[in-house]
Amino acid sequence: MRTPPSVRIGALAPLTPPGWAEAGRHLLAGLELAVHDANAGGGIDGRPLELVVRDTAADPARATAAVDELAGLGVAALAGEYHSVVARAAAARADTLGLPFLCSSAVLDALTDHPTDRVARIAPAQSRGWRGYADFLLGLLGPGPRRIAVAADPSVYWESGIRILREHLAPYDGEVVVLDARALGPEGVCDALVAHGASALLLLVGHPEPAVPLVRAVRGDERLAGLLLGAPAGQPELPSWAALLGADGAGIPFLRYLSERLTPLGARVEKALREQLAEEPSFVAYEGYDTGVVLADLLRGHGPDRTRLAPAWGKVAVEGTRGPISFSRAPGIDVWQWTWPPIQVVDRDPVEPGRFRVRHTV
Numbered sequence: 352m353r354t355p356p357s358v359r360i361g362a363l364a365p366l367t368p369p370g371w372a373e374a375g376r377h378l379l380a381g382l383e384l385a386v387h388d389a390n391a392g393g394g395i396d397g398r399p400l401e402l403v404v405r406d407t408a409a410d411p412a413r414a415t416a417a418v419d420e421l422a423g424l425g426v427a428a429l430a431g432e433y434h435s436v437v438a439r440a441a442a443a444r445a446d447t448l449g450l451p452f453l454c455s456s457a458v459l460d461a462l463t464d465h466p467t468d469r470v471a472r473i474a475p476a477q478s479r480g481w482r483g484y485a486d487f488l489l490g491l492l493g494p495g496p497r498r499i500a501v502a503a504d505p506s507v508y509w510e511s512g513i514r515i516l517r518e519h520l521a522p523y524d525g526e527v528v529v530l531d532a533r534a535l536g537p538e539g540v541c542d543a544l545v546a547h548g549a550s551a552l553l554l555l556v557g558h559p560e561p562a563v564p565l566v567r568a569v570r571g572d573e574r575l576a577g578l579l580l581g582a583p584a585g586q587p588e589l590p591s592w593a594a595l596l597g598a599d600g601a602g603i604p605f606l607r608y609l610s611e612r613l614t615p616l617g618a619r620v621e622k623a624l625r626e627q628l629a630e631e632p633s634f635v636a637y638e639g640y641d642t643g644v645v646l647a648d649l650l651r652g653h654g655p656d657r658t659r660l661a662p663a664w665g666k667v668a669v670e671g672t673r674g675p676i677s678f679s680r681a682p683g684i685d686v687w688q689w690t691w692p693p694i695q696v697v698d699r700d701p702v703e704p705g706r707f708r709v710r711h712t713v
Contacts, residue, residue, distance in 0.1 A: 357401035358394070358655045360386070360646055361421030361450075363414055363431040363441055370409030371558060373589045374433045377636040378455055379404060380627050382430060384620065385643020395650045407432060411440035418444040427655035428453065430642045433635065435459035435477070435508040442470045442686070451649075451660045454686075455642040456635055459508055463685045471664045471678050471687035473638050473645070477508075478515050478683070480606045480694050483713030484583045485519040487604065487696045490711070491579065492550050497525045500549040502532040502540050502556055502565055509555040512583065516553075532556045537568030544575055551579035554603075558586040563595050570599045581605070588633050593704050601699040604710055608634045610673045610693035611709070617672030641671040 362382050364375035382402060389400045403426060405417035414437045421429060422445075429445050429452040432438040438457030445452035446467045454462060454470065458477040463470055488499065499520065503509045517527045528547050530540050532555075544552055552569060556562050562582070569575050582605045586592060592600050613621060620640050624632035648669045653659045664678045664687035678687040694713035700706045 355398045357399045358650055359401045359403050359424065359426040360643075361418070361424070361426035361429045362402050362404045363407050363417060363429065363437075364404065365409045365433055365437070366404075366406040367408045369557075370407060370437075371433060373591050374456070374633070374635050375406075377589070377628065377633045378431055378433055378639040380624055380632070381620075381636040381639025381641075382455075382643050383639075384623055384627060385640045385647065389643065389647040395647070395655065400647060400650070407434070407437050407441075409434045409437055411437050414438075414441045415444045417441075418448065418450065422448045422450050426450070427650060427657060428646055428660055430646055431455050431639070432457055435462075436506060438462060439507075442467075446470055449657055449661070451657055453642050453646055455638045459511060460684060461511075466680075466685040468664070468687070469661045471645075471689075473642050473676075473689050473692065475608060475692045475694055476681065476684055476688065477511055479691060480608075480713065481512055481515040481583055482519050483694055483711070484581075484604075484606055484696055485516050485525075486713075487711040488551065488579075488581070489520070489523055489525065491604075495524065497523075497550050498528060498548055499525060499551045499553060500528045500530055500544055500547060501553045502530050502535075502561075504532060504556045504561075508584075512555055532561050532565065537561070537564045540565060541568050541572045541575060544569070544578065549578065551581060554580065554582040554586065555584065558592065559595055562586050566596055566599055566603070585634075587699055588635070590630050593699060598701065598704055601701040601704040604696050604698045607695045607697045607707075608638065608673070608692050609695060611695075611712070613637075613672055614670060614674060616670055620672050637672045641673065641676060644669055644671055645676060 364379045366375045386402050407414040433456040435457040446469045452470045454472040458474045460476045580603045585605045679690045681688045696711035697707045
């Protein structure tokens, strides 16, 4: 008996440097497991679901070329991507080609330049998460003037984060001081923190460079004893952070998109992902799995015709690993958005860096 043709989904992920390959590996693991589970349940009306993977390596031009290639291969939809600037390039090209794109992990509010029905997102918008992070900082630092320094790389994503923090902190006597991490170097950043009398330093930079050297320099500088280090973008989430920094990497709060308790589906997926990855799955892996669950549901309900999938985001109602998933038009967001994924501020426990502590829930 002839095997029916597969229904293809294109998958984008950073799998090689300078992309954060560790995050890409977790994202892809979640997507692959979701496709495996969909096929175990009969596929798409008896047709197997197939993932066609392309490595973006954190390069917007490479991602755009991959979208063109995948569209030419006849994929029904596009999924994935971790880096916001790369996802933005992919979303623009997918929109132009009429290819539905469900973005898994990128949070930049302006994922597209104009409203579109072709793009949706699993991850929360940056403004929602980073405002919650700013509220956490306000509570932690207490009343009075707060001078919060950010060590930043040049990027649309980091610039957007700085703007969100400034706007949210300003009414509460909070000041944001921007330090050019690359130009100053780790020792220069430490000198600037002392000169500015900073209450905290937020790491708005890539991992492992220059984030890891910056943490080591601050932790080793006696002048900065007691300074709060933070990393809202989530660099401490993945195992390489703890492996490279050990105890120095603990006590650095970051945003994580997990709930206090996973759903029954999430508990089963957690076990499978741990076996697949041979380590604790990050929230990025759950984002990948939930992406696959949504696309499989859409394809079962509307078929692999791209023109029928794009208008159907608002009809999605599925159980994900972290709660029920549905999409709506959130104010100020031009794509269909899961409103809302769970958001936590967590850090690695200084006593046991392999364990996470929940510090705040958004």
